[in-house]
Amino acid sequence: MSERLGRRQFIELGFKAPIALSLPSFLTEGEIDEALPLNERVAEIFSLVEPLSFDSKGNLVVERESKEEPDVRVFRRVETIPTQYSMTETRRVNKVELLVVHYDGNDRFWDVSGTKVERHAESTVWLLDRNGFSTHWCVDGFPIEELKEGFVSGYGVLQTQPGSGDSKLPLIGAHVKMGVEDESKVDTLQLFGKLGIQSRLQSLYERKVGSFNFHTVGFEQVGTDFDLGFPSKNQPDNQQIANALSLSIAVMKQHNLTVWDVVGHHEVQELKSDPGDYYMATLRFLLGVATLKGELPESLVFAGYEEAPDKEAYFRKVYEYLSERKKGWLWHWKDLVGYDEFMKSLSASVLQKEGESKWR
């Protein structure tokens, strides 16, 4: 881990370094926020991120400021509505090796008696139940909030399987149906190989595991056709992306997953369309930024390539991978996350590395 300097020490260093500091790794969180050239959209997503973690029984909890004592942090379980599948399942995963990201394949807005209403995570559970499926969590486009006298506008993140009692070994879900489509799953593996990306996905195929559900956890989210509608239709809003990001950070830390162990369902089974390549590229970009902000260990995000691990290589890889999978709308994706500006600043900080090392 890199050393962290206090604000005062940083300011003193700033005087010694006439060039504006871009992203030295020893900035504190607040200072990183000031130095990162995040565009408006990404900055808003980060303003909506909530600190999530797991209790000893494997239940998801959100960390909040105590209402009575503002300086005290309290942990509160997020709402739980179990899927029917999970209520009878007692088997646990062998080991969590991947986090699989889905969408539930239904429009975000439903017409209810002539009124357009935004769906929330409970409707996703209902859809899962209709098909006998189950994921560990469901994500919607509402803030993660407490129940207000029984009234629910949405959940943000809903836990949809009971905690197993072992925080490292959750109950299995039923979200990746392997077997019939095995022949069509080579694209991701080939691309990971070509780009020097390491993921536990490779090992799962090499070991020819019988069922991915014994090796993965997953979350559903409200919506459909993110890729098909990109960039103008069917896109999840910033709140939903922030919820998915908060959850992904917590799951990665809990199970020691790298950023490339967070995979889209379509990357595991190429015939699937959820959640799509633009979405996964955005999530991976955001996970990189979260790491620069100190919310994830660098070893889970900036390592894992055949070449020397570094921050720039990671963000470049996210884009390279997307451009291998998608030929259109790349500039639009870049625009949405502010990629070019961000990379320019990151490169500048890499050029400063020699200068930095003197200061450590």
Ligand SMILES: [Zn+2]
């Ligand atoms: Zn899926």
